[in-house]
Amino acid sequence: xxxxxxxxxxxxxxxxxxxxxxxxxxxxxxxxxxxxxxxxxxxxxxxxxxxxxxxxxxxxxxxxxxxxxxxxxxxxxxxxxxxxxxxxxxxxxxxxxxxxxxxxxxxxxxxxxxxxxxxxxxxxxxxxxxxxxxxxxxxxxxxxxxxxxxxxxxxxxxxxxxxxxxxxxxxxxxxxxxxxxxxxxxxxxxxxxxxxxxxxxxxxxxxxxxxxxxxxxxxxxxxxxxxxxxxxxxxxxxxxxxxxxxxxxxxxxxxxxxxxxxxxxxxxxxxxxxxxxxxxxxxxxxxxxxxxxxxxxxxxxxxxxxxxxxxxxxxxxxxxxxxx
Ligand SMILES: [Zn+2]
Numbered sequence: 221x222x223x224x225x226x227x228x229x230x231x232x233x234x235x236x237x238x239x240x241x242x243x244x245x246x247x248x249x250x251x252x253x254x255x256x257x258x259x260x261x262x263x264x265x266x267x268x269x270x271x272x273x274x275x276x277x278x279x280x281x282x283x284x285x286x287x288x289x290x291x292x293x294x295x296x297x298x299x300x301x302x303x304x305x306x307x308x309x310x311x312x313x314x315x316x317x318x319x320x321x322x323x324x325x326x327x328x329x330x331x332x333x334x335x336x337x338x339x340x341x342x343x344x345x346x347x348x349x350x351x352x353x354x355x356x357x358x359x360x361x362x363x364x365x366x367x368x369x370x371x372x373x374x375x376x377x378x379x380x381x382x383x384x385x386x387x388x389x390x391x392x393x394x395x396x397x398x399x400x401x402x403x404x405x406x407x408x409x410x411x412x413x414x415x416x417x418x419x420x421x422x423x424x425x426x427x428x429x430x431x432x433x434x435x436x437x438x439x440x441x442x443x444x445x446x447x448x449x450x451x452x453x454x455x456x457x458x459x460x461x462x463x464x465x466x467x468x469x470x471x472x473x474x475x476x477x478x479x480x481x482x483x484x485x486x487x488x489x490x491x492x493x494x495x496x497x498x499x500x501x502x503x504x505x506x507x508x509x510x511x512x513x514x515x516x517x518x519x520x521x522x523x524x525x526x527x528x529x530x531x532x533x534x535x536x537x538x539x540x541x542x543x544x
Pocket of ligand 1: 433435518
């Protein structure tokens with residue numbers, strides 16, 4: 221599995237009085253970090269190589285919104301933020317994504333790229349867009365082979381997944397929380413791309429962006445039970461909260477019922493692992509799946525975390541599109 225590497229410092233001589241550049245948190249063989257006008261985006265190296273593709277995952281710092289005295293790039297309308305801030309942040313984010321692709325930026329190809337976001341409902345609903353909709357559609361994944369549309373999903377812990385078929389020129393954006401993962405939204409999106417655009421799963425590239433990690437995502441055992449009823453390898457996605465007293469970790473998952481000890485109240489769920497497994501099962505090649513190991517809950521300096529901060533936090537956007 222490909223993943224991000226730990227912090228890496230920029231190799232640039234520090235200038236006197238220059239604003240200290242934050243360390244590159246995402247730079248590795250598999251991930252790139254780009255900055256344009258104070259907006260930092262994360263890109264999968266495999267997708268960044270495609271000359272006609274515009275894509276990226278947003279981060280928290282910078283932007284027109286203010287949260288707890290800090291400037292943040294909130295990309296979704298919330299109670300604590302003004303709509304015009306969100307509009308401005310989205311404009312900057314799209315500009316950063318376009319600017320990250322040297323070829324597209326140079327040719328002005330992406331000037332009219334239009335962001336298409338969804339009214340997300342934690343479902344398995346996939347929309348195919350040939351043109352921007354008049355109003356945001358309810359659903360959690362979108363696909364297109366149309367140029368000029370920038371498909372976006374909003375997250376603050378949930379897993380954002382971007383897909384591209386470099387051969388047939390088709391793209392998809394997927395939002396997968398635990399409900400969407402359980403409903404197999406990413407597998408269904410792959411199915412839709414194949415059905416509508418004639419793509420082969422083995423040709424698809426996937427980027428699983430920053431999301432809450434198995435280190436932080438605590439769920440009740442009723443969630444784990446739902447996963448075990450749906451996925452034969454579900455035990456791989458879960459870990460126990462360690463108290464040091466467990467005689468046999470995860471025993472309750474394998475021996476139900478009847479169990480000799482009561483199951484733990486909560487367990488840790490690794491949603492990235494679960495979604496990666498769905499992509500593999502759908503026919504994607506292991507080497508074509510890039511997974512970020514940046515945890516939104518651990519790295520609140522870089523991302524918004526609904527779990528850690530509650531409703532009064534922002535939203536990231538992950539977007540992908542075909543340049544005109
Ligand atoms: Zn974490």
